Amino acid sequence: MIDNIKPKEATSIINSLVSGVVPKIGVQHITVGRSEEINAFISSLEDVKNGHSMAKFWIGDFGSGKSFMLHLLNTVALKQKFVVSNADFTPDNRLYSNDGKSVILYSAIMDNIAIQTKPEGGALQTLLEKWIEQVITKTAEDNRISLSEIRNDQYLGLIQNSIMKMVNEITEVGGFDFGSVIVKYYEGYIKGDELLRRNALKWLKGEYKTKTEARQDLGVREIINDSNFYDMLKNFCKFFVSMGYSGFMINLDEAINLYKISTSAAREKNYEKILSIYNDCFQGKISNLLINFAGTKEFLENERRGLFSYQALKSRLETNKFETLEIRDFAQPVIKLTPLDHNEIFVLLKKLKLIFDFNYKTELNISDDEIFAFMEEMFNKPGASEFLTPREVIRDFLNILNIIRQNPAVDKKQLFGDIEISDERPDDLVLLDSIEEI
Structure with missing residues (x-):
């Protein structure tokens, strides 16, 4: 059995992953293949505890584990006595606006504030x-x-x-x-x-x-708005540290929604705000703040719509030229998440099977060889090399476990053979990619 897992965590893991989203709690029980990233992150947390600030950019393809990574970072930071919060960029919120979209992002951050005794937010x-x-x-x-x-x-x-x-x-x-x-x-x-x-x-x-x-x-004269919300976040950071917390960590996911802003002027203003945050953190203008951005390679490197379209950011965020796939630099601001290999996915699926059994108080008859057979079917399907993501592998595996749990006599080979691979990228991003290629 997975050590020290709580029933609430097991239920959250299974229900969330079946739904295609990352569980808010318990992610440490299903972590594989990210030890180097986590060790480097723990070192970064120590720096932030000691009064430094930093911005990190977690970059990977759709379904590669960016959101999972942010939730894992939460678990690590909460244990280090940080106040943490998460918010997603959407078409309705962003870092810079003059029509209320920035304060919507701020409100989401404040709603999701978490501490170790309230890890699900609302703290x-x-x-x-x-x-x-x-x-x-x-x-x-x-x-x-x-x-x-x-x-x-x-x-x-x-x-x-x-x-x-x-x-x-x-x-x-x-x-x-x-x-x-x-x-x-x-x-x-x-x-x-x-x-x-x-x-x-x-x-x-x-x-x-x-x-x-x-x-x-x-009886107050001002309100929090698009122009001052970032100053208020910095005030809260100091407020939390004055209480004895190590610092304030903010995770901003789905940064692809900044890339998708239709007007170049509005995109540039948002990238200018990212630059301002970056400079504040690394020039020592604020203490004990860590901001994580999660986005795709397009969001970072596309020179017409991405961060690299803003020269001041490109010069700061280009990858260490001495880094290779084998020799990584996890101290730089940009961390590129490499896909899990097949052995790591096998370990992950074995863990999920144990958690599934614990959650449903069952012991499904599915062997290691059958897990391998499932993976072979997944990775050999047409389109797998181009579109298959860990998210889809996990969801299909858990869906199959649910079928077996409720129908013990079902033919597993037939279930594996019914698997289909689809392109999970949002339609609007695929369209944008096509336009960029023209």
């Missing part, structure tokens, strides 16, 4: 209340007031002043409004005013649409 409120309790404790100690007494209304102003003082020490742009909203959250927290707490969280998550509404509800 912002927990972190906020933990920080407030730290302020209450320190203020009580500094003023020689008991912890029970300092929560009384007569000391409300004292705690408010402490909150503002501590926020001002750790923030830069937008710090006053940031502190004022946390003061409002504290008022709701201490008085049991749920509406006030919800409104404060709404502001911190970038969900207010107008300054007027925010001023009416909270």
